[in-house]
Amino acid sequence: MAHEKARAEPVPRRASGHARPRPVAVAALLLTALNLRPAVTSLGPVLQEVRRDLGMSATVAGLLTSMPVLCFAVVGFTASRLAARHGSDRVVLAGMAAVAAGLLLRLFAGGGALFLxxxxxxxxxxxxxNVLLPAVVKERFPTRVGAMTGLYSMALNLGASSAAAxxxxxxxxxxGDWRAALGCWALLAAVAVPPWLALRGDRARPVAPGTRDARRLARDPVAWALAGYFALQATAAYVVIGWxxxxxxxxxxxxxTAGLLFSVTSVLGVPLSFALAAAAGRLRGQSALAAVLGAFGLAGYAxxxxxxAALPWLWAILLGVANCSFPLALTMIGLRGRDGPTVARLSTFAQSVGYLLAVPGPIAVGALYQHTGGWGAPLAFLAVLMLPQIATGVLAGRDREIA
Structure with missing residues (x-):
């Protein structure tokens, strides 16, 4: 059950990380965050060329843009169990190696199947x-959840905007070789591997999430509010990234110009993510922040x-501010859990369920675009979805803690 907290950013009874985290841990965190979006944001600016060369319809392209949320949902469910068995450092290390390998393989994609x-x-x-970094922050930086979440969210947005631009x-x-351009981002992913090699075995493994823990979360209204908010912000974010x-x-x-405009939505997140997450960590509740970000999204879609084409820079700015709902969601996950193992379970639940619920969104937008021949209906659909996003954000932002 959820109950009221006494402090905005509680200190766990037992910190599993070091009192003074090693600099290599900070480097590992930030380099990983830099690589959490280039695989996705690098695709949007050349999607038209990818569709042409690989023979993709708009609906299939919508499926491609929904792949991030689908993979995040399916694979995310396994993350905390893998971390309990092998250690979170080793799992994130394997994850970064997979990112580098996958991006490199896109160089050789002569058809849609290999590219997918x-x-x-x-x-x-x-x-x-995605799933384990909030727990890493809680374990290694237990008294600085908001600030460190903001720092790695800032790095995440820097990587996203750089790839887009x-x-x-x-x-x-x-x-003119879009395959080679997309493959270049494998180098950035490779750079994130060595710090995790240095951190292997640096600390105790997190507690394995049992069946009882999962069932308890599934009955907790705060966990479901977080999952719903995560789902709706992910739908909006990946439609913006893809389309x-x-x-x-x-x-x-x-x-x-379209690539630069899109990069604005990510560049804004560089300073705003840090400021927003740090501020959220100091507040007893984050409901008002969720509502304000939703209002920016409504204005951008309108x-x-x-x-x-009238004020494209303004629309990009408004949507860039609205997309800061992602670091807000991460910060709320860190604040709602009492300690690192709880945050790992909550992050697994909220992100995996959230991403799973978000899968139909980008596909629906692609189908609406194909069948209507324009963007009026898809944008109206996204504006309507912003209303429940605001509602779930208000619920998730209440001053509660999951034990």
């Missing part, structure tokens, strides 16, 4: 890191629906 399989491998690696120029430099450049291109803007 290589993407799935990279996304599986990202999935385990640089992929089209990279492809141009590489003689926002195409929306701008369909409005008559160039591919490079602008894209009415006149996408």
């Amino acid at each position: 399989a290589a993407s799935a491998l990279a996304l599986a690696g990202i999935a385990v890191a 640089a992929t089209v120029p990279l492809a141009r430099t590489l003689h 926002l450049p195409q929306i701008f291109r369909d409005a008559g803007l160039s591919a490079e 602008g894209l629906w009415a006149a996408p």
Whole structure:
């Protein structure tokens, strides 16, 4: 059961991490965060070329854009159990190796099947890191959950925005080869592997989540509110990641401009993620923050629906602010759990269930776009979904703690 907390950012009774975390732990955390989105955000600016060369319909492209949430849901369920058996450091290490291998394999994708399989491998690696990093923060930085979540969210957005902005120029430099441009991001993933090699066996393994723990979470309204909020923000985020450049291109803007506009949505997250998560960690409740971010999203969708080419930079800014619901969700997961093992279980539940519920969203947007021939219906659909996102965010942000 959830109950009221006495403090906004509680100190666990027993900290499983070091009193003074090693610098290599900070490096491992930040380098991993840098790699949590380039596999996805690098694709949007060249999606049109990928579809053309691989013969993808808009619906199949919608399936491609929904692959992140599908992989995060399916693989995410296994993350805390794998960490209990092998140690979270080793699992994240294997995840980063899988990211590097998957992105490298996309270099050789001559058809849709291999491209999808290589993407799935990279996304599986990202999935385990997505789930385990909040627990790593709780275990290694138990008194600085908000600040450290903000720091790695900032790195996450930096990686996302860099991939979005640089992929089209990279492809141009590489003689128009989008495969090589996407493959370049494997190098960044490879850099994240050595710090985790150094951290293997550095601390005790987290407690394994038992059946009773999973059932208890499944009955907890706070856990379900977090899962619902995570699902709805993920739907919005991955539609923006997968389709926002195409929306701008369909409005008559160039591919490079569309990529830059999309990168704005991620660049804004670099400073805002840190500030938002740090502020959220100091507040007793985060409901008001969730409502404000939802209002920004509604305004951004309304602008894209009415006149996408009129004020494209403003719409990108509004959606960039709205996408900070992701670091807010991560921070709330860290704050709602009492200790590292609880956060690992809660993160597994909220992210896996959330991503699973988010799977239909990008597919529905792709299908609506294909069958209506425009973006009016998809954008109206996204605006409607923002209302339950605000509602679940308000519920998840209440001052409660899961034991």
